[in-house]
Amino acid sequence: MGKCSKDKRDLYYRKAKEQGWRARSAFKLLQLDSEFQLFEGVSRVVDLCAAPGSWSQVLSRSLPEGSATIVSVDLQPIAPLPGVITLQADITHPATLTNILKLFGGEPADIVCSDGAPDVTGLHDLDEYIQGELLLSALTLATNLLRPGGKFVAKIFRGRDVDLLYSQLSLLFDKVTCAKPRSSRASSLESFIVCEGYKPRHGWLPESLTLGKMNLPLDLESTTAGNTDRERAIAPFIACGDLSDFDADATYQIEKGVGSISLEPIQKPTAPPYKTALEKKRNGILR
Numbered sequence: 001m002g003k004c005s006k007d008k009r010d011l012y013y014r015k016a017k018e019q020g021w022r023a024r025s026a027f028k029l030l031q032l033d034s035e036f037q038l039f040e041g042v043s044r045v046v047d048l049c050a051a052p053g054s055w056s057q058v059l060s061r062s063l064p065e066g067s068a069t070i071v072s073v074d075l076q077p078i079a080p081l082p083g084v085i086t087l088q089a090d091i092t093h094p095a096t097l098t099n100i101l102k103l104f105g106g107e108p109a110d111i112v113c114s115d116g117a118p119d120v121t122g123l124h125d126l127d128e129y130i131q132g133e134l135l136l137s138a139l140t141l142a143t144n145l146l147r148p149g150g151k152f153v154a155k156i157f158r159g160r161d162v163d164l165l166y167s168q169l170s171l172l173f174d175k176v177t178c179a180k181p182r183s184s185r186a187s188s189l190e191s192f193i194v195c196e197g198y199k200p201r202h203g204w205l206p207e208s209l210t211l212g213k214m215n216l217p218l219d220l221e222s223t224t225a226g227n228t229d230r231e232r233a234i235a236p237f238i239a240c241g242d243l244s245d246f247d248a249d250a251t252y253q254i255e256k257g258v259g260s261i262s263l264e265p266i267q268k269p270t271a272p273p274y275k276t277a278l279e280k281k282r283n284g285i286l287r
Ligand code: SAM
Pocket: 022, 023, 025, 026, 048, 049, 050, 051, 052, 053, 054, 055, 056, 073, 074, 075, 076, 089, 090, 091, 092, 115, 116, 117, 118, 119, 134
């Protein structure tokens, strides 16, 4: 399928290119912000799993120029963006926390967001497990980085145990909401948890810098072990963004004319997974 037909298929993909966003995911953060006013009074932000960088673009365009520090982290190199400090790192690695804290001069963050998704293997259980680990790492970083009252926004895939996740999160935050932006396909289990009002547990001190490891202020194993109904919680689920806006699942046919001209990507992938395969093929190692 050519890029022209994809332009026609997915209006958010097309609009992202027209408006200069590196990925269609930009609309998800914009729609979450329009519902939750995420960026109000924010000056230190961590964008986890940020490549190619459309959330970081939204942050850099939304926050006051010069007075905000935005640190964006990904396994992949992120092409430079104005007002954004990029860090190529694994969010599951303990050294990543220390490196982010250094960039903030030891000051806490106002908001930590994560749009993390692993490369899918197609093995459902394994993919679900890796996604869960990624979310846990993002939450661990958030609890070590956030100021009291801070916010955590992360992508989740609503599965069997999502109510347990809500109950664990509500021990750490005043308010937990599950939100589905209009630009996220209704056919996908993807949604976002928006956690407001971080409340560090009594006596909790992030010990990461002294111990060289990341700590969670909760023993999540023990909160899930009992698995009783009492421990399950239901978070409010809301749709956000203009509901009369484009349907992310629908196919739109662009009228012939300017709108039908194919547009180049705003930022080509810096280290696409297929690069190694192509090199191997070129060198005759792969057939
Ligand atoms: N929010 C991004 C944007 O708007 O451009 C899109 C993020 S993309 C859906 C998911 C990202 O998660 C990928 O770039 C991937 O490299 C990153 N990722 C997956 N596992 C990671 C890990 N362990 N540490 C850091 N980044 C990771």
